[in-house]
């Protein structure tokens with residue numbers, strides 16, 4: 001049998017096999033659907049990319065090498081702020097490139113750095129008096145309550161409410177409302193009053209954590225225990241363990257359940 005005949009026979013066998021094996025056919029069709037190409041525009045240039053990719057992966061597929069605007073790839077570092085618009089829609093939309101999947105005919109541009117005002121301060125001498133925050137960021141009173149910042153936030157933070165709390169001197173409220181901020185700067189890019197909300201709210205969280213919330217006594221106790229060598233033996237055991245043992249220990253470690261109460265304790269209390 002020559003090469004041509006062999007190929008013909010294999011193709012015929014494959015067709016026969018697929019006909020007998022609907023699951024294999026379904027997988028193949030699924031792959032074909034997943035690989036369907038859609039047009040997008042990156043910085044104004046047209047590319048065809050597989051449907052289902054995130055904007056970040058689509059840019060890489062199109063040949064971009066990301067040395068800025070790319071960090072964790074998991075929606076937590078805030079490095080990949082992106083704006084886009086779709087044809088026939090006047091609205092400029094914002095997203096994280098590592099989270100948002102591409103849609104046909106999107107016009108995309110990344111804004112990984114936004115030149116926003118960040119006040120200089122000596123945190124050690126700063127107090128929790130709201131007036132000090134007002135002095136550092138007097139422009140916060142330029143806020144016109146348009147709510148564009150809240151609409152732009154990929155973390156679903158009520159940014160305008162957090163800024164309002166800060167203006168009212170309620171640093172704790174501002175810190176709590178903005179707890180999930182990832183410093184992407186998208187709110188600032190849309191601000192009518194030209195506020196750098198994320199720097200202001202970061203300051204609020206720093207003041208809240210360091211100067212408003214009471215010190216955790218159990219933390220001081222734990223630091224003391226570490227310094228006194230309570231865990232030296234366990235650490236030595238870990239340092240001497242082989243890689244496989246370490247992996248097993250890690251995989252089998254007991255994790256505190258999400259809904260654990262205040263009095264939750266692990267089964268193994270040796271490390272407490």
Ligand code: SF4
Pocket residue numbers: 078152153154155156157159180181182183184185186187188197198
């Ligand atoms: S508050 Fe601003 S900087 Fe923070 S996550 Fe939301 S849009 Fe990004």
Ligand code: SF4
Pocket residue numbers: 142143144145146147148149150159160163187190191192193194195197
């Ligand atoms: S976008 Fe700016 S002006 Fe508008 S509500 Fe937010 S902080 Fe205020």
Ligand code: FES
Pocket residue numbers: 069070071072073074075076077078079080096097098099
């Ligand atoms: S790369 Fe970190 S949030 Fe997108």
